Each structure stands twice: as structure tokens, then as C-alpha cells.
Amino acid sequence: MTVFTQIEGGGVTSALGFKAAGIHAGFRKEPERRDLALVVADEPCAAAGTFTKNIFCSAPVIISREHLSDGGTGAPSYGTARAVVVNSGIANAATGVPGLEHAREMARITADAVGCTDEEVLVASTGVIGQHLPLDPFKTGVPQALAEASREGGASAARAIMTTDTHPKEYAVSFSGDELGFDGVTFTVGGMSKGSGMIMPNMATMIAIVTTDAPIAAAHLSQILRDAVGVSFNKITVDSDTSTNDTCVTLASGAAAPGAAPIEPGTPAYRALAAAYKEVCTNLARMMAADGEGATRLVTVHVAGAATDADADAAARTIANSPLVKTAIYGHDANWGRIAAAAGRSGAAFRQEDVSIDIMGMPVCRGGLTVAFDEDEALRRFEAPEIAIDVNLGAGTCETTMWTCDFSHDYVTINGDYRT
Amino acid sequence: MTVFTQIEGGGVTSALGFKAAGIHAGFRKEPERRDLALVVADEPCAAAGTFTKNIFCSAPVIISREHLSDGGTGAPSYGTARAVVVNSGIANAATGVPGLEHAREMARITADAVGCTDEEVLVASTGVIGQHLPLDPFKTGVPQALAEASREGGASAARAIMTTDTHPKEYAVSFSGDELGFDGVTFTVGGMSKGSGMIMPNMATMIAIVTTDAPIAAAHLSQILRDAVGVSFNKITVDSDTSTNDTCVTLASGAAAPGAAPIEPGTPAYRALAAAYKEVCTNLARMMAADGEGATRLVTVHVAGAATDADADAAARTIANSPLVKTAIYGHDANWGRIAAAAGRSGAAFRQEDVSIDIMGMPVCRGGLTVAFDEDEALRRFEAPEIAIDVNLGAGTCETTMWTCDFSHDYVTINGDYRT
Numbered sequence: 001m002t003v004f005t006q007i008e009g010g011g012v013t014s015a016l017g018f019k020a021a022g023i024h025a026g027f028r029k030e031p032e033r034r035d036l037a038l039v040v041a042d043e044p045c046a047a048a049g050t051f052t053k054n055i056f057c058s059a060p061v062i063i064s065r066e067h068l069s070d071g072g073t074g075a076p077s078y079g080t081a082r083a084v085v086v087n088s089g090i091a092n093a094a095t096g097v098p099g100l101e102h103a104r105e106m107a108r109i110t111a112d113a114v115g116c117t118d119e120e121v122l123v124a125s126t127g128v129i130g131q132h133l134p135l136d137p138f139k140t141g142v143p144q145a146l147a148e149a150s151r152e153g154g155a156s157a158a159r160a161i162m163t164t165d166t167h168p169k170e171y172a173v174s175f176s177g178d179e180l181g182f183d184g185v186t187f188t189v190g191g192m193s194k195g196s197g198m199i200m201p202n203m204a205t206m207i208a209i210v211t212t213d214a215p216i217a218a219a220h221l222s223q224i225l226r227d228a229v230g231v232s233f234n235k236i237t238v239d240s241d242t243s244t245n246d247t248c249v250t251l252a253s254g255a256a257a258p259g260a261a262p263i264e265p266g267t268p269a270y271r272a273l274a275a276a277y278k279e280v281c282t283n284l285a286r287m288m289a290a291d292g293e294g295a296t297r298l299v300t301v302h303v304a305g306a307a308t309d310a311d312a313d314a315a316a317r318t319i320a321n322s323p324l325v326k327t328a329i330y331g332h333d334a335n336w337g338r339i340a341a342a343a344g345r346s347g348a349a350f351r352q353e354d355v356s357i358d359i360m361g362m363p364v365c366r367g368g369l370t371v372a373f374d375e376d377e378a379l380r381r382f383e384a385p386e387i388a389i390d391v392n393l394g395a396g397t398c399e400t401t402m403w404t405c406d407f408s409h410d411y412v413t414i415n416g417d418y419r420t
Numbered sequence: 421m422t423v424f425t426q427i428e429g430g431g432v433t434s435a436l437g438f439k440a441a442g443i444h445a446g447f448r449k450e451p452e453r454r455d456l457a458l459v460v461a462d463e464p465c466a467a468a469g470t471f472t473k474n475i476f477c478s479a480p481v482i483i484s485r486e487h488l489s490d491g492g493t494g495a496p497s498y499g500t501a502r503a504v505v506v507n508s509g510i511a512n513a514a515t516g517v518p519g520l521e522h523a524r525e526m527a528r529i530t531a532d533a534v535g536c537t538d539e540e541v542l543v544a545s546t547g548v549i550g551q552h553l554p555l556d557p558f559k560t561g562v563p564q565a566l567a568e569a570s571r572e573g574g575a576s577a578a579r580a581i582m583t584t585d586t587h588p589k590e591y592a593v594s595f596s597g598d599e600l601g602f603d604g605v606t607f608t609v610g611g612m613s614k615g616s617g618m619i620m621p622n623m624a625t626m627i628a629i630v631t632t633d634a635p636i637a638a639a640h641l642s643q644i645l646r647d648a649v650g651v652s653f654n655k656i657t658v659d660s661d662t663s664t665n666d667t668c669v670t671l672a673s674g675a676a677a678p679g680a681a682p683i684e685p686g687t688p689a690y691r692a693l694a695a696a697y698k699e700v701c702t703n704l705a706r707m708m709a710a711d712g713e714g715a716t717r718l719v720t721v722h723v724a725g726a727a728t729d730a731d732a733d734a735a736a737r738t739i740a741n742s743p744l745v746k747t748a749i750y751g752h753d754a755n756w757g758r759i760a761a762a763a764g765r766s767g768a769a770f771r772q773e774d775v776s777i778d779i780m781g782m783p784v785c786r787g788g789l790t791v792a793f794d795e796d797e798a799l800r801r802f803e804a805p806e807i808a809i810d811v812n813l814g815a816g817t818c819e820t821t822m823w824t825c826d827f828s829h830d831y832v833t834i835n836g837d838y839r840t
Binding site for chain 2: 057
């Protein structure tokens with residue numbers, strides 16, 4: 001079992017070989033708000049990405065997919081990349097043919113500044129949909145961001161991709177290559193993300209950018225990314241909506257072990273790197289759920305005893321998406337009936353008499369029936385920042401964990417009033 | 421095309437052969453709140469029902485299904501019934517074996533009072549789950565309700581089944597049997613329903629009871645009911661949750677045409693009766709959506725141009741369930757991006773460049789792109805009690821209509837504070 005060391009203040013530039021910056025380029029009116037992030041590698045990197053499956057996907061999603069098409073035009077997407085450029089404020093979604101040209105131009109401007117091919121630039125946008133993306137802020141902003149980019153620039157980049165997020169989200173870990181075939185080498189995986197409504201089609205999106213200095217081929221990096229996304233970003237939900245612009249990309253520089261042979265699947269180093277990606281992505285995902293719009297609590301839904309992985313996911317997802325469950329938690333109500341009813345309509349196979357439910361570690365349902373619990377103790381436990389819901393369906397051995405947040409008056413205020 | 425006449429103040433006792441009453445029996449603490457409804461037929465009736473598919477279904481759902489098992493143990497459920505008894509305040513869900521016994525006893529007490537078999541009584545409960553149902557209120561309440569039951573009692577029965585509903589829901593129509601093979605006969609279909617969160621597992625449920633005086637066999641009545649439910653109660657959603665207790669039952673007395681041969685499928689009379697059921701159920705369903713918890717607007721989502729019926733339903737349902745769409749309407753924001761993004765993630769097949777969207781009759785999206793509209797005019801139209809969303813996916817000829825409501829601060833208040 002590899003030991004991971006969390007890097008204090010670490011993020012997308014913690015791994016060797018990467019620089020970043022976040023600046024105000026002019027997509028937003030407020031001059032104090034950063035709205036352009038640039039992550040640039042010293043050398044071309046192995047790269048991979050996962051993207052929204054929404055039919056109304058944005059232009060930058062289409063272009064980034066094109067640029068990562070070494071594996072063909074479908075998923076998985078991987079290839080080579082040197083830079084990632086992101087703007088916030090305008091999503092460049094529902095913008096038709098001009099939108100595609102703007103996303104291509106965004107890559108071209110960045111490629112010219114960095115000195116790489118257009119295809120080596122990945123692009124992402126987040127913000128209002130249906131508006132055209134101006135190019136002038138890139139023409140002035142990208143050279144400025146490149147000039148400012150540094151190994152300390154991760155924090156400013158993380159800030160530049162924010163929309164309704166209340167704080168930037170960064171996480172990084174390192175681990176030793178000793179006993180993994182890389183004696184004396186320290187590997188790092190770090191990243192940043194944004195997203196608080198899951199989706200905001202209107203100010204769209206979750207975006208995550210993860211970097212590592214481990215040496216690995218793009219096709220294998222793609223597998224590691226997909227496995228990590230499957231247990232992290234794909235397991236969070238704020239309001240059941242998924243975005244037109246969701247984008248998660250990763251770059252691997254290999255700079256921690258220059259000249260070393262790349263990490264191969266099936267090796268201890270691969271397993272350690274895959275676990276590090278899960279660690280980073282899971283922590284970023286939890287931060288996103290906890291920062292859900294209007295959220296006052298992070299909610300962790302753990303479903304065990306499912307007959308299949310799909311059943312575990314269906315039950316956990318239905319519980320995590322239930323407005324009734326989420327408003328109950330907001331109201332500090334250990335209301336297991338709403339949890340049971342959500343599981344019951346999820347499509348997962350089980351019998352009600354086999355179900356156990358704990359809320360915040362307190363048994364509230366056994367054998368499908370109410371268990372008396374101390375209401376005062378429940379109210380005390382509701383003061384914690386994280387609320388655990390544990391459901392055992394009693395139908396098998398599969399399990400999963402999903403993260404969401406509670407549903408507050410502020411969610412309605414934020415989303416009822418956003419555009420006006 | 422049969423002409424239907426809406427019966428002013430009509431409801432579950434508009435059809436010949438039915439009496440009803442709603443009284444305070446003691447399930448609720450407040451003496452002024454009616455909490456027991458009884459609908460009783462003069463003679464045994466053809467009967468049919470549809471019930472929740474939630475695994476955590478309540479005891480009365482299980483017992484009513486048993487009592488309507490002439491078609492076998494699965495769906496469809498039909499048979500013979502004489503009375504329907506409903507209590508509000510306690511759902512008798514998640515109550516195990518004792519709960520089943522209480523539901524059976526509820527039927528037995530009613531059967532003894534009415535003078536029929538236990539199997540001829542259908543039962544339904546709505547209210548808090550996980551609590552045991554007391555029997556004493558039935559022992560005193562059912563005889564009292566039977567004594568009070570009258571052809572004018574539909575309104576009090578409709579009031580007795582309410583939980584968070586802000587007003588009772590009743591609807592009835594009549595139509596002439598002339599030219600349908602029943603010269604000089606007037607047929608009536610009427611009903612009542614409750615439900616405003618869709619579901620409230622906690623005070624669970626949608627309940628609908630529809631009666632008719634047309635003569636028809638139970639198996640055919642079952643088909644008519646299922647067809648009507650498919651375009652009405654199954655097309656409304658308040659918060660995507662479905663209940664442990666959802667119940668819709670219907671009784672046909674034949675009293676409008678005593679001694680006549682029953683209406684057979686394929687005849688004009690059958691088509692007219694089926695259309696009358698759709699008319700009554702659709703109007704009850706719209707009332708329920710408009711009375712969604714915290715709702716300020718009824719929202720009608722019409723999806724056309726879908727490749728399949730399933731695609732039309734998926735797109736309409738995803739739009740109608742989207743918290744972002746519903747909060748936008750609450751905020752009077754003609755935000756088509758949220759509608760498009762919901763359709764895009766619904767699983768329905770289409771291309772974004774083929775999509776048209778109108779909100780309140782105003783074109784806001786054509787060919788997947790923004791259409792400029794008059795914001796002041798939009799704000800004026802948002803004053804209407806019903807907001808129409810029309811989406812054409814441009815992918816085929818299938819269509820559907822779904823009803824929901826907007827998502828307000830009051831929804832959070834009602835559901836965050838309910839149990840406390």
C-alpha cells in the first residue's frame with residue numbers, strides 16, 4: 001500500500017514540469033475577477049480527457065475531444081498536449097459554427113504564444129451559454145498569462161476558473177518511487193477543479209485539470225483518469241443536472257524521472273499512480289459537493305449490500321439526488337423514510353425487510369422498520385460539516401460512495417435569480 | 421368526438437350509485453381536520469387500480485393489490501369492490517407484519533359496517549411513514565362516515581384525504597350515450613385526488629379515486645384506467661420522488677344504464693368512456709402539479725419531434741424534474757439553456773442543431789441557437805398562472821405533455837421543516 005503525502009497548498013503546478021497562471025483577461029466585467037487560466041508544460045506531455053455526454057455539449061468540448069483523438073474519435077480521448085487554456089464568464093455553448101471557430105482560435109492563439117501546435121492545446125470554457133466568445137481577451141490575455149506563469153501559479157489559476165464556487169479547489173499528493181522500481185524518485189499528482197451546481201448550464205460546468213510528473217503513455221494515462229473519474233467526479237451530484245461543458249483533462253510530464261521507461265499497467269508503480277489519481281480526484285470531488293450552490297453540509301451516501309455495482313450506483317444516486325432527502329438534511333431531520341423511498345424507486349433490486357439505514361452513525365432503520373433513536377443526539381450530530389448516510393440493501397456484496405450536499409433556501413435564491 | 425360537460429362542483433360522487441363522506445376520526449390531533457374518507461357504492465362494482473412500484477410500498481398498497489387480484493397477483497389489478505376507505509395522517513408504510521394486519525383490519529371494519537366482504541374494500545393511507553396505524557379511529561369513524569355518506573359528500577371526502585395540499589381536488593364530466601348505443605342515457609365520470617409533493621414519503625403520496633356509472637367489466641375498466649393514468653398521473657412530477665403509497669383506484673357501478681350490456685372494447689361507447697377518464701384524470705393531475713409544494717406556477721412541458729415515445733417522455737421528464745429549470749421559472753427567467761441542457765442529458769436521441777424551444781409562446785431557440793426575444797414581454801407573460809415550455813427535438817414525430825410546477829423557497833421550507 002503506497003503512502004500518499006498531501007502537499008500543503010498543492011495543486012495543478014505541484015508536479016514537476018508545469019507552470020500556471022490565472023489573470024483577468026476581460027471575459028467578465030469585474031476587473032478584480034480572474035477569468036483566464038493557463039496551465040503550460042515545459043515539454044509536450046501525454047494527455048487524456050473525459051468530457052460531458054450532453055448532446056448540447058459546448059464548442060470547447062468538441063475541439064478538446066478533437067485534439068485528444070489519438071485513440072479515435074470516440075471515448076477514450078487521449079494524445080499529446082502542451083497547454084490547457086480555460087476562460088470563465090462565457091461557456092461558448094449553443095453557439096453553432098461560429099462557436100467552434102472561436103474555440104479553435106482560442107487554441108491557435110495559445111499555441112502561437114506557447115510555441116506548440118494547435119492540437120497540443122486543450123480548451124475549456126465555463127459561464128453563460130448562448131453568448132459568443134470574444135477573442136480579444138485571449139489575444140492580450142494569453143501572452144500575459146504565459147509571462148506570469150510559474151510553479152507558484154496554481155492557486156491563481158484555480159481562482160480564474162471559478163464561477164459560483166465560493167472558494168478555489170486544489171489538491172495534490174506525492175509518493176515515493178522506492179519499491180516501485182523508481183528508487184529515489186518522488187512522484188506528484190495534483191489538480192484543480194471548479195463546479196458547484198452540477199450543472200450550471202447557464203454558467204456551466206465542472207472543470208478539472210490534473211497533472212503528474214510520472215512517465216506514462218497517453219493510452220494508459222487515459223485508463224487511469226477514467227478509473228479515477230468513475231469513483232470521484234462521476235459520484236458527485238448537486239442537483240442531478242449535468243453540464244454542457246463538463247471537462248476533465250490530465251497531463252503527464254514524466255519530469256520526475258527524466259529518461260525513465262514509462263510506467264506500464266500491472267506494475268506496482270501503475271497501481272500507486274492510479275491510487276494517487278483516485279486520491280486527488282476524490283478530494284477535489286468532495287470539495288465540489290461541499291461547495292454545492294447554497295450548501296450548508298457535505299453529504300456522503302454510502303450504499304452497501306447491493307446485488308450489482310449498477311444497483312449500488314442507482315440507489316446511491318437516487319438518494320443523493322432526492323430533493324426530499326436533501327431538504328430534510330438542511331432541516332436537520334434524520335428522516336430515513338425519504339432515504340428508503342428514494343432507494344425503493346431507484347430500480348435497485350432488494351426487499352424492504354432486508355434494509356438497514358444509519359444516519360450520522362446512528363441506526364435509524366433495521367429490517368425495513370424504524371429504530372428509535374435519540375433526537376437530541378441527532379441534532380448534535382447534524383452540527384458536523386459532513387453528514388453520513390449509510391444504507392445496506394441486504395441484497396449482495398456490491399457497494400459505492402456518492403457525495404452531494406443539502407438543499408437550502410440559498411440554492412433557490414442562487415438559481416432563481418442568477419440571470420436577472 | 422364525444423362532447424364532455426364538466427359538472428360544476430362535481431367529484432367522486434357525481435356518478436350514480438356512489439355516496440361519500442369525510443370526517444375527523446382521530447388520526448390527526450387537530451379536531452377540525454378531516455382525516456377519514458369513505459366512498460361507498462350502493463352495489464358491488466367493477467373495480468381496478470394502479471399502485472406505486474416503490475419497493476418500500478406501504479401495507480395498504482399491498483392489501484388493495486391483493487383485493488384486486490382477479491387478474492392475477494401482478495399488474496393489472498382488477499376485481500370487484502364496494503367501498504374505498506382512506507385515512508390521512510399516518511401512511512402505514514415501513515410498518516412490517518403488524519402494518520399488514522392493520523391494513524387488513526381497516527378493510528374488515530369497513531366491510532362489517534358496509535355489509536360486504538373484506539375483499540370488496542380497497543384501502544389507502546397517507547401521512548407519516550414508520551408509525552403504526554391505530555385501529556380505534558376506524559372502529560368509531562367508519563360507522564360515523566357511513567351514516568353521513570351522501571351523494572353530496574364528495575367534497576368532504578376530497579378534503580379528508582389532503583395532506584400538504586392547499587385545496588381539495590375534484591373533477592367530473594358527463595356525456596350523452598346517444599349515438600353510442602345508449603340512447604337517453606347520461607354517463608358520468610368523476611373523481612378526487614390528493615398529492616402535492618410527488619412523493620412525500622413522509623406524509624406520503626398521491627391518491628386518486630375515480631368513479632363512473634357506466635357498465636363495464638373490471639378487466640376493461642382496468643385498461644381504461646391504465647391508459648388514462650399513463651397520460652395524466654404518470655406525467656406529473658413535483659420533485660422526481662415517487663411515493664411508497666401512490667394509489668389510484670376506480671369503481672364502475674353501471675347505475676346509469678341498469679340492466680344494459682357492459683361496454684365492450686372497440687365500440688364508440690368504450691372510446692368515449694376512455695376519453696372521459698383521460699379528461700378527468702388529466703384535470704386532476706394538472707391540479708396536483710399546480711398545487712405542488714411551494715408552487716407559484718403550473719408548468720406544462722410539451723416535447724414534440726422525438727424519435728420515439730420513450731424519447732419524448734425522457735426529454736419532457738428530465739426537463740420537468742430539473743431543479744435548474746424549475747428555479748429559473750420561479751425567478752421569471754426565460755432561460756432556455758437550462759431546458760436544452762436537460763434535454764441533452766435525458767438520453768433522448770437528437771442533434772442540437774435541430775432543436776427549437778418556445779417559452780410561453782415566445783421563440784427563444786431555433787436550430788439550437790439563441791433567438792432574441794423581448795425581455796419585458798417575457799416578464800409580462802410570466803405573470804400567467806400556467807407557463808408553457810414547448811420543445812421540438814427535430815428528430816421524429818413522437819410527442820408528449822408533462823406537468824410540473826416551479827421550485828420556490830417555500831418548497832425548501834415545507835420539506836426542510838416538515839417533521840420538526
